[in-house]
Amino acid sequence: MSRWMGEARKRLMGWRRAFQGNIKVGYAGVPATNNASGDRLAHETTPGGSFLKLPEWISSLLSHPFLRSVTLVAGGTAAAQLITIAFSPLITRLYGPEAFGALGIFMAVVSIISPIANLTYGSAIVLPASDSEARALFRLSALIGLSVSLLSAAGIGLFHQTIADAVGFTAASTLLLLVPLSILLSALIEPTNHWLYRRKQFKAISHITVVGAIASNGTRTVTGLFLATAPALIALGILANALELFLLWNSARPTLSRRDTDEGVTGEPAPHVSLKEVAYRYRDFPLFRAPNDWLNVVSNSIPSLLLAALFGPSAAGFYLLARRIVALPITVIAGAVGTVFLPRIVEASHGGERLRPLLMKGTAGLAAVGLIPFGIMMALGPWLFGVVFGAEWTQAGEYARWLALWFYCAFAAVPSAQVIPILGLQGHFLAYEIAVVALRAAALAAGTVIWNSDLAAIILFSLVGALVNLTQITWCLLSCDKRSRDQIRVSGT
Structure with missing residues (x-):
């Protein structure tokens, strides 16, 4: 009996100290600890201790950095998908299958080139240990993307009618001249996205995803009331990509354009990383x-x-x-x-x-x-x-x-x-x-x-x-x- 009273007294004193000193209660009045021995001792000395631990466990789970980041990105993506689904019945009725068919063929032509638009160097930006090397990869990606889009502009400029006939593009073949611009935007969006991944700016990514969905579907709906054509759909798609790139760059610019240092150790300028060097390293x-x-x-x-x-x-x-x-x-x-x-x-x-x-x-x-x-x-x-x-x-x-x-x-x-x-x-x-x-x-x-x-x-x-x-x-x-x-x-x- 005396032992039970002693344990109860300890618990009451622990609660009192928690309220007065604003400390976190673990088990048996012992301040919560992150080490395993403290948790084990609390479990062994306190009957029903798990009942007190449950709120802390839930709080810890909800504050876990990885889960919080996943929730941010998933929430933005889910909201964007819901927005698109909500607008879809109206947009499909405004434009009709022919306009969407032309858009689909246009995007198919873009998709043939876009996977290699920057030779996927943009995907490597997350990997380097130093930001200076990651910035060099970004510059390399942008340079290759610009080169590929210019080459595609030359090819499509010469053969746009032939390409349109080959893929069954029923709209004006001159619309294919917009393909290089779409390729360039894609080549720049990928490395900018990966820079934000690297910096763990998941909240910014989530916001951009939602804003892009609202702007893209909203403009398609409003435009469709007056000009429900394939050229309108294609142009609005390119404008949506341009808006996405602008928002991504606005979020990435403060860290991406920062002067390279040795990662904050001495503050001295970091060694120069050449494009040739990173191109070979991530070949x-x-x-x-x-x-x-x-x-x-x-x-x-x-x-x-x-x-x-x-x-x-x-x-x-x-x-x-x-x-x-x-x-x-x-x-x-x-x-x-x-x-x-x-x-x-x-x-x-x-x-x-x-x-x-x-x-x-x-x-x-x-x-x-x-x-x-x-x-x-x-x-x-x-x-x-x-x-x-x-x-x-x-x-x-x-x-x-x-x-x-x-x-x-x-x-x-x-x-x-x-x-x-x-x-x-x-x-x-x-x-x-x-x-x-x-x-x-x-x-x-x-x-x-x-x-x-x-x-x-x-x-x-x-x-x-x-x-x-x-x-x-x-x-x-x-x-x-x-x-x-x-x-x-x-x-x-």
């Missing part, structure tokens, strides 16, 4: 990452082109709508996690931490989160599409059911995709991507030629996609164990 990006990204764009364009050619535009429309809806969790959640995960794992690499635990946590976390949205789509896809979009879109729900399996695996594979350049696997994955393109094309061909079924083609295509992403995850996890620190490509090695 894996143009040699392997750029072709890999280009192949990925090509392989993801195959279904639309093949379905339209063999089964008509309706099949291509079903695929595009199904893919857009199924991809939402990747756009909103996994994209945000990947944005925050990349700087974190780069820091871990520089700090000598083991990468495999981080990769496993990220992969397992996304796999758990993805079970709900993708599971619902697998189970109820046709019914959901019929109810939301109308009975004529039920077949798109059948597509979505199988695409959800592929996108679930892609959802979980986002962290492994981010770690590929850090592990120095870009060369291997270029060869792997070539094989993937062949497998995806073979799956679609088998479904269309052997079974003469659009759904069979989608099923096989999705199964191949799921297998590809599971292989990627396994490969990266094994590489984290097999590769030593001197094999990991980081700045300064």
